[in-house]
Amino acid sequence: MSLDRFVSLWPEQGSHYAEQVDWLVIGFTGMMALFVVPVFVFLWIFVFRYRRGRAALRDHRPDGSLKVEITWMLLPFIGALVLFVYSARLFFEARTPPADALEIQVTAKQWMWKFQHHGGQREINTLHVPAERAVKLTMISEDVIHSLFLPSLRVKQDVLPGRYTQMWFQAERPGTYDLYCAEYCGTDHAAMGARLVVLSPSDYQRWLEGAGDAPSLAAQGEALFRQFGCSGCHAVASVTRAPPLQGLYGRSVALADGSRVVADDAYLRDSILLPQKQVVAGYAPVMPTYTHVMDEEAVARLVAYIRSLADTPPDPSPPHTEDPQ
Ligand code: HEC
Ligand SMILES: [Cu+2]
Structure with a gap:
């Protein structure tokens, strides 16, 4: 197991949504750097140039500049607004599953994940889904609060007792991804992991057929x-x-x-x-x-x-x- 699994600057992107979330984080970090770096650069320049005992010209201090003040208010405002619109769009996308999404029912309990497919197939701690297809999870817990987290797809949603919650994603490439419980739920919380197996549409069809012929x-x-x-x-x-x-x-x-x-x-x-x-x-x-x-x-x-x-x-x-x- 490499360190990369725990700390990764460029974590795997399993969906288009994940790429967009990463751009949001990069954009936000970039904008913060744009504000913070100049402040510290000038701070250090002035600390050295004007420190006590240093022969520097201390006359003609400016006592205000409307232009500078308007600029430093307007630019961050516009920047923040752009990020707000971008993240609001992502927020709505994450909460609006497409009408034709493949529906899967999820039941969480201490300490396992149970999945039921439309066709009647059932799985525990492994979830098979097709690539390039929207998948909608309707989730509920049989005991405490859990949270289903798919880091490579950048989606996470609490799973509550007594109430359905929903989450959707569209994985783009076949592969195996980690699925975690992201809400501390008791002794074996850390072991409450599962695998998301993304199959090509044809492999998925084959898997469905091979997974037993239970009634729908x-x-x-x-x-x-x-x-x-x-x-x-x-x-x-x-x-x-x-x-x-x-x-x-x-x-x-x-x-x-x-x-x-x-x-x-x-x-x-x-x-x-x-x-x-x-x-x-x-x-x-x-x-x-x-x-x-x-x-x-x-x-x-x-x-x-x-x-x-x-x-x-x-x-x-x-x-x-x-x-x-
Ligand atoms: C003793 C008779 C009885 C039994 C048994 C019964 N129901 Fe009902 N059910 C009713 C009555 C009467 C209503 C309407 C009053 C209400 O909402 O409680 C109703 C309402 C409902 C509704 C809401 C219907 C609507 O039009 O909104 C659903 C759904 C439902 N039942 C499902 C079930 C299911 C599933 C079962 C078996 C697990 C079941 N019922 C067993 C009598 C029964
Ligand atoms: Cu849990």
Whole structure:
């Protein structure tokens, strides 16, 4: 293991975003140097030229120059503004995953990383992704706060218990990159590392096929939906009145307290684990909580299943008709 792994002036750049972040750091450092270096240069010149006992001309001190003062205020202001605009752009880019990003679900726990792919493939402490493709991670913790850090891609995001957080990146070149936990999370925090394996698109396709033929995440969710008795209430013909879940994802839902909320991943998760938190308008708050019954990975599968129903039209009547799909 070389020193380069710990201290590196030019760390590996795994994405276009990483290059831009580095330019921001270089730009900032450069601008600071532009301010600091002249101050110290003149400081030392004057210290020597005008020190006590030295025969120097001390008359005709200038007592102000508007031009100089305006210049030294305006130039740093413009410089800071340029950096601000550049970094704000990067900030928005980092927080706006492209709509067609490949979605991967991440569950962190002391002290490991678990990944679930859309197709149902699961991995622990290794994550395979394709190169040249935006990848969006939806992350949650089963215990304390962790933080997923991919130094070569210059992205890092806290992973919290009880709340989904998201992060996206697009690795440009195949290779293996380090993945760290960047939030102290207990005894084995330092060992909570993983590998990000970036494959060429065709290798990635091959990997997906070779990684076992588990049913897709949504299909696994559908199985849980029956196993946990959700269908007993949510199926069209059920006795208990519960809202149909077809076409729910992405829609705006009216709640019993008069507010509205968009049914995104976080809303679906909370509906399953904390059903009393947001009760749908017009329904009795009779749904049981599943907090101690299923783990976050299972919830993520159910969310994937309900998402897959997004394109199914909400059609509660007439009962006893099977869904065409
Ligand atoms: C005892 C009947 C019952 C069971 C079992 C049940 N639910 Fe519900 N569910 C309801 C009712 C009633 C509502 C509407 C009131 C509310 O929001 O709590 C609801 C609301 C929801 C919502 C929000 C729907 C919307 O339109 O916004 C989701 C999502 C949901 N349930 C998913 C599930 C899942 C997943 C399971 C199984 C793990 C499940 N439910 C089990 C009765 C049930
Ligand atoms: Cu951790």
